[in-house]
Amino acid sequence: MRYPDLPLPPVPGGFILSGHLNRSEPLLAVSHFDPQKYRDALAVEWGIPLPARLQQAVSKRRAEYLASRLLVRSVMAELGITDFVLTNAADRSPCWPAGIQASLSHSGGVVVVAATRQPLAVGVDVERFMSETTAIETAELLMNEQEEQLLRMLPVPFNAAATLLFSLKESLYKALWPQLRQPMDFLDAALVSVDFAQQRATLRLNQNVGGRFTPETLLEAGFIWRDNQVMTQITHRL
Template sequence: MHFPDQPLPPVAGGFILSQRLHHNDPLLAIGCFDPQHYRDALAEAWGIRLPERLQRAVVKRRAEYLASRLLVRAVMAEFGIADFILTNAPDRSPRWPEGIQASLSHTTGTLVVAATRQNLAIGVDVERWMAENTAHETAGYLMNAREQQLLRTLPVSFNAAATLLFSLKESLYKALWPQLHQPMEFTDAALVTVDWSQQRALLRLTRTFSTDFPAGTTLQATFLWQPHQVITQVTHPVKPG
């Protein structure tokens, strides 16, 4: 995974701070936005209508929705799909165009989209560092003893390492949901190795979900370490649908 190096044209108004692409496969896009500059008029100007369920939502939610749909539209244009507006299925999962496997994540002021035409399960996640007390309070259901030992060998604080683990498992869940439509617990997968210099990791399923995803299945992950946050991505080959 590489930090996107191709800037998209700037968007006027101060709401969208930047949008960048990296033309690898999967394609990775990162957007930064300022919720304080959000205005409902921007959605109308950009042709991205807010769903009824969001029209009375707090500004933070409306800002995330608009910024994410704008970035997704730019990513889909790279695949030759013009004016695409991302919608959601009844289970709230995103509805991507036919033939596109993709994933979306956002945190305060940051958006990430990964997309490919390959037959890949793909999941992406972005997280800001959890607080130290949160890391210790959640350790019991987020990680097993071996994972906790592994995290303590990493060259960062325990709360930052715990955030990496949380994000990797979120990316794994997002990658597998379209394949399985089954809920996952954090303990249904375990972090096996972390290559810090290459920013790569390996996860292993501890539970059998299907014949294609039995316990013991290993999944490759990559991550981008940034000040105050981490971006993770999990991919795994799947059979053509």
């Protein structure tokens, strides 16, 4: 997993600060945006109408929606699908074009999208580091004893390591959801190894969550540290 470095065309108006992609497999793109520069008129100007459920949402939520849809549109254009506007199903999951496997995440003014035409389960996530207090308070829900021991051996503070684990499990959930359409608990998968130098990790399913995803299934992940955030990605051949 490599941080995107090919610049996307600049977007006027000051809302989108930057956008970059990697023509990797899957394609990976990231954009930075300024929620303070959001205006409803931008959604109209760019042809990305706000859904009814967001008409009364706070400005921050509408800014996240617009920034994410704008980046998705750029990514789909790279895959030959022009003027695409991402919508959501009744369960709030994204409705990607036929033949496309993709994932979307946003946090703290950053949007990340991964997409491919290959038969891959794809999950991507970006998170700001949780506080030390939050890491300690959520440890029991997020990790087992072996995972906690592994995290405490990493060369980063525990709150950063716990955020990495949270993000990895979010990426795993997003990768498996289109295949399973059922919720997963954080403890349904476990982190079994981390190569911090190579920024790689491996998770193992602990439960039979359905289909080909049986207990002991291993899923490989990559991750990137960037300022006070971590970005993770899981791909698994179908």
